[in-house]
Amino acid sequence: xxxxxxxxxxxxxLYLLPTIVGLLxxxxxxxxxxxxxxxxxxxxxxxxxxxxxxxxxGLWQSEFFWEVVRHTLLFVLLAVPASVIASLALALLVNTTxxxxxxxxxxxxxPVVSSMIAVALVWSWMFNPRYGLLNTLLHSLFGIQGPAxxxxxxxxxxxxxIVTVWKGLGYSMVIFLAGLQNIPxxxxxxxxxxxxxxxxRFRHITLPLLSPTTFFVLVVTLINAxxxxxxxxVLTKGGPANSTVTLSYYVYQNAFQFFHMGQAAAVSYVLFAxxxxxxxxxxxxxRRWVFYG
Amino acid sequence: xxxxxxxxxxxxxLGAVALVMVGPFLWMVATSMMxxxxxxxxxxxxxPAEFTLRNYRAIMDVLPLGRMILNSFTIALSATVGxxxxxxxxxxxxxRMKFRGQSAIYFVLLATMMIPPQVTMIPVFLIMRFLxxxxxxxxxxxxxxxxxxxxxFLLRQFFATIPQDLEDAARIxxxxxxxxxxxxxxxLSRPALITLALFTFMAYxxxxxxxxxxxxxxxxxxxxxxxANLQSGIMTTRYDLLMAGSVLSVLPILVLFAMGQRWFVxxxxxxxxxx
Numbered sequence: 001x002x003x004x005x006x007x008x009x010x011x012x013x014l015y016l017l018p019t020i021v022g023l024l025x026x027x028x029x030x031x032x033x034x035x036x037x038x039x040x041x042x043x044x045x046x047x048x049x050x051x052x053x054x055x056x057x058g059l060w061q062s063e064f065f066w067e068v069v070r071h072t073l074l075f076v077l078l079a080v081p082a083s084v085i086a087s088l089a090l091a092l093l094v095n096t097t098x099x100x101x102x103x104x105x106x107x108x109x110x111p112v113v114s115s116m117i118a119v120a121l122v123w124s125w126m127f128n129p130r131y132g133l134l135n136t137l138l139h140s141l142f143g144i145q146g147p148a149x150x151x152x153x154x155x156x157x158x159x160x161x162i163v164t165v166w167k168g169l170g171y172s173m174v175i176f177l178a179g180l181q182n183i184p185x186x187x188x189x190x191x192x193x194x195x196x197x198x199x200x201r202f203r204h205i206t207l208p209l210l211s212p213t214t215f216f217v218l219v220v221t222l223i224n225a226x227x228x229x230x231x232x233x234v235l236t237k238g239g240p241a242n243s244t245v246t247l248s249y250y251v252y253q254n255a256f257q258f259f260h261m262g263q264a265a266a267v268s269y270v271l272f273a274x275x276x277x278x279x280x281x282x283x284x285x286x287r288r289w290v291f292y293g
Numbered sequence: 294x295x296x297x298x299x300x301x302x303x304x305x306x307l308g309a310v311a312l313v314m315v316g317p318f319l320w321m322v323a324t325s326m327m328x329x330x331x332x333x334x335x336x337x338x339x340x341p342a343e344f345t346l347r348n349y350r351a352i353m354d355v356l357p358l359g360r361m362i363l364n365s366f367t368i369a370l371s372a373t374v375g376x377x378x379x380x381x382x383x384x385x386x387x388x389r390m391k392f393r394g395q396s397a398i399y400f401v402l403l404a405t406m407m408i409p410p411q412v413t414m415i416p417v418f419l420i421m422r423f424l425x426x427x428x429x430x431x432x433x434x435x436x437x438x439x440x441x442x443x444x445x446f447l448l449r450q451f452f453a454t455i456p457q458d459l460e461d462a463a464r465i466x467x468x469x470x471x472x473x474x475x476x477x478x479x480x481l482s483r484p485a486l487i488t489l490a491l492f493t494f495m496a497y498x499x500x501x502x503x504x505x506x507x508x509x510x511x512x513x514x515x516x517x518x519x520x521a522n523l524q525s526g527i528m529t530t531r532y533d534l535l536m537a538g539s540v541l542s543v544l545p546i547l548v549l550f551a552m553g554q555r556w557f558v559x560x561x562x563x564x565x566x567x568x
Contacts, residue, residue: 011470012395015386018379019402022439025420027405030413037415093306104307106554108314113550113557115499117517118539121524122321125532131337133320166314171561178562227409230501234521251411256506261415268412275409 038265055266072246091176109170120234153243179213247271325536348537365515369497372437380444388452451485488560
């Protein structure tokens with residue numbers, strides 16, 4: 001083969017060189033390294049010790065670890081449905097040609113582009129039991145004495161859910177909106193002529209035709225919810241009384257505060273497995289309700 | 294008349310939601326202009342008794358704000374350059390070339406989107422430690438030069454829509470692959486490149502996890518970690534200062550968003566809907 005021919009064969013891999021190195025070092029390779037690490041005990045100073053499944057067994061037997069799993073699942077269960085339903089509602093609300101609606105879409109998107117730290121700081125101030133905006137409003141509008149939010153073991157996790165949902169709404173709204181605008185208007189027109197009311201049009205046209213979009217939003221929201229970290233870091237640091245420690249925060253604590261690298265790797269693999277399992281189930285279930293026209 | 298009523302109702306709803314979405318930002322700005330005594334007054338007040346910019350000066354005394362902004366900007370800008378370049382190269386190969394292992398590599402790349410950062414962060418930390426990059430901005434910048442699933446996917450989708458004829462014509466004129474890529478494909482892909490650049494810049498500017506892990510000294514701190522440290526340190530209750538800092542950190546990104554918002558929306562819908 002001549003030199004030009006050889007070059008043509010090698011050329012694609014040159015374009016891909018950074019990507020392939022990145023895959024090997026920072027993602028696929030790191031995933032493998034993490035796997036091996038999860039079978040060791042390592043404090044980062046003395047050499048690692050191979051301990052087989054002791055990290056996983058230790059987690060299995062640790063009461064606290066199960067609590068962390070429970071927090072994570074509770075967070076996901078609260079945040080994901082609330083977020084998907086609310087962002088769909090918002091998308092329906094802004095799916096109109098009324099004058100000025102672009103302004104509202106932009107406004108709803110502001111929390112998405114802002115940093116979690118800035119947003120969580122203002123919310124932690126709003127959650128202040130005595131001087132915060134939230135309890136003040138609850139009291140003056142509804143006469144309710146609000147909870148201590150971030151200082152209360154029952155309310156700290158729901159408070160994190162509120163911030164998470166509020167921050168992510170605009171993102172899912174934009175996706176839903178694009179999905180809504182892909183639905184042919186003729187369908188609604190025909191249904192109206194046949195006497196279908198607003199609810200029936202929504203139930204029998206919008207929902208089925210939007211289902212691929214809903215599926216996408218659901219998968220992404222779920223993945224993000226399982227990985228909740230920054231909210232915890234800024235709002236509660238896992239407290240009060242460890243009531244908001246979730247899996248990803250537990251990985252961080254184990255690795256960078258307690259220096260149990262092996263243990264941390266094992267927790268991260270539990271998180272990975274959980275996420276993978278749930279996503280797989282979603283893809284299995286999609287046949288039942290996702291409608292690809 | 295029913296139509297007018299319906300429109301009025303929708304406006305009322307739109308306004309109510311807008312209040313919920315903007316309320317915290319307004320509260321942030323209001324608090325940042327309050328005196329410390331105003332903040333802890335019961336019952337709380339919504340507006341400062343007198344508007345003051347004192348907190349903004351005070352926060353500059355507590356935090357090396359200029360340094361932090363410079364650090365955040367250095368990281369975000371360098372990472373953006375790296376990410377756009379490396380993703381564009383890979384995306385072009387996937388979109389326009391045929392080679393052994395093509396679909397396998399593409400599949401593995403897309404599959405990495407599923408990996409939680411918590412799984413990779415410990416080995417990556419060890420690599421950075423091995424390279425002696427702990428507590429340097431380099432540790433946060435360098436990975437961006439090694440591609441990424443989101444950016445590659447976004448650009449590949451866009452490159453695929455560019456008519457092949459242009460490239461064929463250039464090839465007949467004796468243009469090499471790289472020149473075609475650099476001189477024809479990239480300039481035609483400005484919308485997609487801008488979208489990716491904005492997303493990357495925003496992600497790195499707002500990132501907290503990275504700085505939490507890698508940056509420990511004050512001189513290396515970014516805005517995000519600086520604020521987080523301020524809060525968990527001695528300033529837990531100094532909401533006047535914390536809010537002033539938050540306003541300063543949100544402002545640049547809001548300006549950027551105001552200038553390029555259609556690219557944001559386009560990027561989200563492009564990756565979300567075109568499978």
